[in-house]
Every structure is written in structure tokens, then in C-alpha cells.
Amino acid sequence: MDKILIANRGEIALRIIEAARELGLSTVAIYSEADKNQLHVELADEAYCIGPREAEESYLNLPAIIGAADISNADAIHPGYGFMSENPHFAEVCEGHGINFIGPSSETLQLAGNKIKSKEIVKSAGVQVVPGTEEAVENKDRLKAKAEELRYPLILKAAYGGGGRGMRIVKDEDELMEGFTSSSKEAQASFGEGAMYLERYLPNPKHVEVQVIADEDGNYGHVGERECSTQRRHQKIIEEAPAPGISGETREQLREDAIKIARAFNYTSLGTVEFLVDEDENYYFIELNARIQVEHPVSEEITGVNLVKDQIKIADGGELDPDKYNNFQGHAIECRINAEDPERDFLPSAGDIKIRQLPGGNGVRLDTWIYNGITVSPYYDSLLAKLIVSGDTRYDTITKTISALRRFEISGVKTNKALHLDLLRQKEFRSGNYSITFLERFLGGSGREA
Numbered sequence: 001m002d003k004i005l006i007a008n009r010g011e012i013a014l015r016i017i018e019a020a021r022e023l024g025l026s027t028v029a030i031y032s033e034a035d036k037n038q039l040h041v042e043l044a045d046e047a048y049c050i051g052p053r054e055a056e057e058s059y060l061n062l063p064a065i066i067g068a069a070d071i072s073n074a075d076a077i078h079p080g081y082g083f084m085s086e087n088p089h090f091a092e093v094c095e096g097h098g099i100n101f102i103g104p105s106s107e108t109l110q111l112a113g114n115k116i117k118s119k120e121i122v123k124s125a126g127v128q129v130v131p132g133t134e135e136a137v138e139n140k141d142r143l144k145a146k147a148e149e150l151r152y153p154l155i156l157k158a159a160y161g162g163g164g165r166g167m168r169i170v171k172d173e174d175e176l177m178e179g180f181t182s183s184s185k186e187a188q189a190s191f192g193e194g195a196m197y198l199e200r201y202l203p204n205p206k207h208v209e210v211q212v213i214a215d216e217d218g219n220y221g222h223v224g225e226r227e228c229s230t231q232r233r234h235q236k237i238i239e240e241a242p243a244p245g246i247s248g249e250t251r252e253q254l255r256e257d258a259i260k261i262a263r264a265f266n267y268t269s270l271g272t273v274e275f276l277v278d279e280d281e282n283y284y285f286i287e288l289n290a291r292i293q294v295e296h297p298v299s300e301e302i303t304g305v306n307l308v309k310d311q312i313k314i315a316d317g318g319e320l321d322p323d324k325y326n327n328f329q330g331h332a333i334e335c336r337i338n339a340e341d342p343e344r345d346f347l348p349s350a351g352d353i354k355i356r357q358l359p360g361g362n363g364v365r366l367d368t369w370i371y372n373g374i375t376v377s378p379y380y381d382s383l384l385a386k387l388i389v390s391g392d393t394r395y396d397t398i399t400k401t402i403s404a405l406r407r408f409e410i411s412g413v414k415t416n417k418a419l420h421l422d423l424l425r426q427k428e429f430r431s432g433n434y435s436i437t438f439l440e441r442f443l444g445g446s447g448r449e450a
């Protein structure tokens with residue numbers, strides 16, 4: 001492998017360019033017309049404009065991306081996260097073009113993309129899944145029968161959804177019937193597949209995920225777990241590692257089961273196994289994310305590994321050194337700083353960035369694409385920067401994160417910085433014992449601590 005095309009933009013494009021450079025590889029950027037001043041265009045060794053600002057015409061434009069790879073003679077493509085990073089057809093077309101898709105095989109992407117099939121594979125590996133239907137619900141009669149068996153509240157999920165898309169919580173038969181009709185239509189429109197399945201709804205779980213890594217020779221490793229319960233409308237706001245509020249025994253079991261699941265998928269590359277952990281620390285698999293995730297840095301900061309470099313090495317036939325991932329040190333917190341207006345229900349904010357100062361120092365990492373004068377456009381996601389802070393204990397990492405946030409001083413766009421500061425000062429968060437309902441409850445109130 002000599003040259004990687006990064007089929008993405010923003011901070012993850014810069015993150016991949018940096019990792020490729022450290023491996024002595026050359027890099028190719030792609031960009032839309034709206035992104036001509038973006039840093040990834042400047043830092044890559046080559047850059048190709050592949051279309052207008054609409055993602056469908058540019059970052060999701062498969063022929064244009066493959067064309068750029070052919071023209072630049074790139075022998076690998078890194079998809080990043082979002083866009084087509086989990087699209088089996090993208091991986092297939094790369095395989096067909098002799099281009100090394102840096103990620104799992106198209107077969108694995110196909111399996112992981114089918115949330116019903118994924119649960120079947122996990123169950124066969126002996127790991128608990130959320131009680132629910134074992135195949136798609138065909139019609140309303142079967143739906144009614146299964147619902148009685150599972151007991152309300154229930155949750156309807158799209159078989160090809162994931163990440164909260166196409167999910168509908170239902171607490172009685174009327175909501176179930178109405179929800180089934182509307183959510184299968186939405187799923188058909190969004191994912192091209194309307195198949196739905198049903199699960200018992202766990203009302204107050206923690207959302208804990210385990211980072212796994214596997215090479216092409218059947219070596220598997222985990223890089224610990226991440227606590228991702230601080231979410232708003234399925235957008236993660238703060239993530240941390242290791243997960244607070246679970247016992248050491250549960251932690252070990254989650255990690256072991258994640259490896260079992262990776263084996264059952266015959267997984268290669270980086271992947272994340274998602275679990276829900278209830279108040280009694282019973283945990284259930286919900287889905288496998290077959291891509292690098294936004295929040296991967298918190299796992300890097302407590303183990304000292306460079307997951308993107310390792311992912312590239314594995315794609316190039318490199319062997320995994322499982323011992324490399326076993327020394328956990330300290331605590332790490334990631335704040336996703338978004339260009340959003342808290343006074344307007346966190347709607348995206350656009351404008352020209354003016355930087356007064358940015359945080360730095362021991363254990364303070366900022367993964368960002370912004371620079372003074374760059375325009376924040378409203379066409380893509382609102383992530384401006386990931387502030388990742390690490391320290392010896394969770395308590396002093398929270399303290400360091402607060403002081404680092406206070407040094408993140410930019411103007412020209414609205415941000416969710418104040419929300420981060422409020423959350424980090426909030427007693428439920430500071431206790432480490434919070435669940436997926438924490439943030440909605442916090443925002444539902446005055447948004448400030450009582």
C-alpha cells in the first residue's frame with residue numbers, strides 16, 4: 001500500500017491523513033465545491049474536486065470517488081465514518097477495482113448492516129441479546145401475537161437501520177399498530193428496506209460499547225469499553241473511557257463477549273460492539289458498528305494506541321499484537337463541540353470562524369478541522385471539534401476538561417460549549433452513574449442544575 005484516498009471530510013479526514021503520513025503513505029483528498037478551502041484539501045498530497053456541495057453529488061457519489069481513485073492511482077480507500085463507511089456496495093466496488101477498502105469485507109458489512117441477522121449471530125455465539133422477534137415482523141397479526149409475548153413497553157426497529165434511525169418506542173397496541181405502519185414506510189424510504197423487528201424496550205439502560213480490532217489472520221483484540229449514554233436525539237455529546245458506574249466484573253465480561261462476537265462475525269479491521277446495560281448490570285447486545293467511530297480517541301488516550309494507524313496496517317496485511325491493547329491507564333473524556341445554537345433547539349449554526357484561543361497542554365487533545373477565517377457551512381454535520389482530555393482519575397479528568405473547554409474560545413458561530421460545561425458540573429454526571437435518559441431529563445428541566 002502506497003497511496004490512500006480518504007473518502008471523507010472534516011476532522012476524520014485530517015485524522016486519517018495524519019495517520020497515513022506517519023506510515024509514510026501518500027494521501028489523496030476528495031472534496032465538494034463547498035469544501036475547497038478545507039484543510040484536508042490542503043494537507044493531502046493530492047486533491048480532487050468530485051462534485052457540488054450536495055453530499056449525494058459528492059461524498060456519496062460512488063462513481064466520482066472511484067474515478068478519483070483511478071485517476072490518482074490510489075491503491076486504498078479509507079471511508080472514515082458516516083457517508084458510505086458501512087455501505088457494502090462501496091466495499092464491493094472497491095474490491096472489484098482492486099482497491100483496498102480499509103475496513104471489514106463487504107460480506108461482513110452486509111451482515112452487520114442487517115440488525116436481525118446480527119442478533120442471530122450474536123445469540124449463536126452465546127451472548128445475550130435484547131428479547132425480541134427473531135425475524136422481521138411480516139404483518140399486523142404476527143405483530144400483535146409477538147407484542148403480547150414480549151410485554152410493553154416495546155421498541156420497533158428497522159432491520160437495516162441502526163444508530164437510532166427508524167426506531168419507535170410503543171407502550172400499547174394502538175401505538176404499536178400505528179408505529180408499525182409509519183416506521184416501516186420511513187425505513188423503506190431511508191434504507192430501501194422496510195423490514196421491521198420488535199424488542200422489549202429497556203427504559204433506563206447505559207449505552208456502553210466495546211472497541212474491537214481484528215486482523216486478517218484471525219487475531220482479535222479489544223481496546224476497552226466506552227460509556228456513550230450522554231446522547232441527545234441519538235447524537236452522542238460526551239463519551240468517556242473506561243465506562244464509570246459498572247463493576248469490574250461486568251467490564252471484563254463485556255470485553256470478553258465483544259471478542260466472542262467479533263469472532264462470530266469473522267470480523268476484520270476496527271469495529272464497535274454496542275450493548276445496553278440495565279440497572280442490575282445485565283447487558284444485551286444491540287448492534288455492531290462496522291466502521292471507525294467518532295469517539296475512538298477516548299480509547300486511544302487510555303491505551304496509547306493509534307487505532308487509525310493500526311487499522312491501515314491491518315488492511316495492508318499487518319499482524320495484530322494483542323498485548324499492545326492491554327495496558328489501560330487513567331481516564332479520558334471526549335466533548336463533541338458542535339456548531340449548534342442552544343437558544344434555538346440546537347439547530348445548526350453557520351458562519352465564519354474567528355479563533356481567539358484553543359486549549360492545549362498535558363493530556364489535552366483537540367481533533368478539529370477549523371482554522372481562523374474558515375467558513376462553517378450548513379451542508380454537512382455540525383461537528384466543529386472533538387476535545388479529548390485524559391487524566392489519572394475520572395475526577396481530575398472532569399476538572400481538566402472544564403478548564404480546557406474554557407480555553408476553547410471561538411466566535412462567528414454558536415456552539416454547544418455551555419452545555420458541555422453544565423453537564424460536566426452536574427452531580428448525576430459527576431457521580432458516573434447516569435443512563436441514556438440523563439441528558440433528555442437535564443435538558444427537559446431548566447437546562448441548568450436546580
Ligand code: MV4
Pocket residue numbers: 130155162163164165199200201202203205207229231233234274276286287436
Ligand atoms: C434500545 C434501547 C432500549 N431498548 N433497544 C439507540 C440507537 C441504537 N444504537 C440502539 N438504541 C437503543 N436501543 C431496546 N430494546 C435504547 C436505545 C438507546 C436510546 C433509545 C432512545 C433514546 C436514546 C437512546 C440512546 C442510546 C440508546
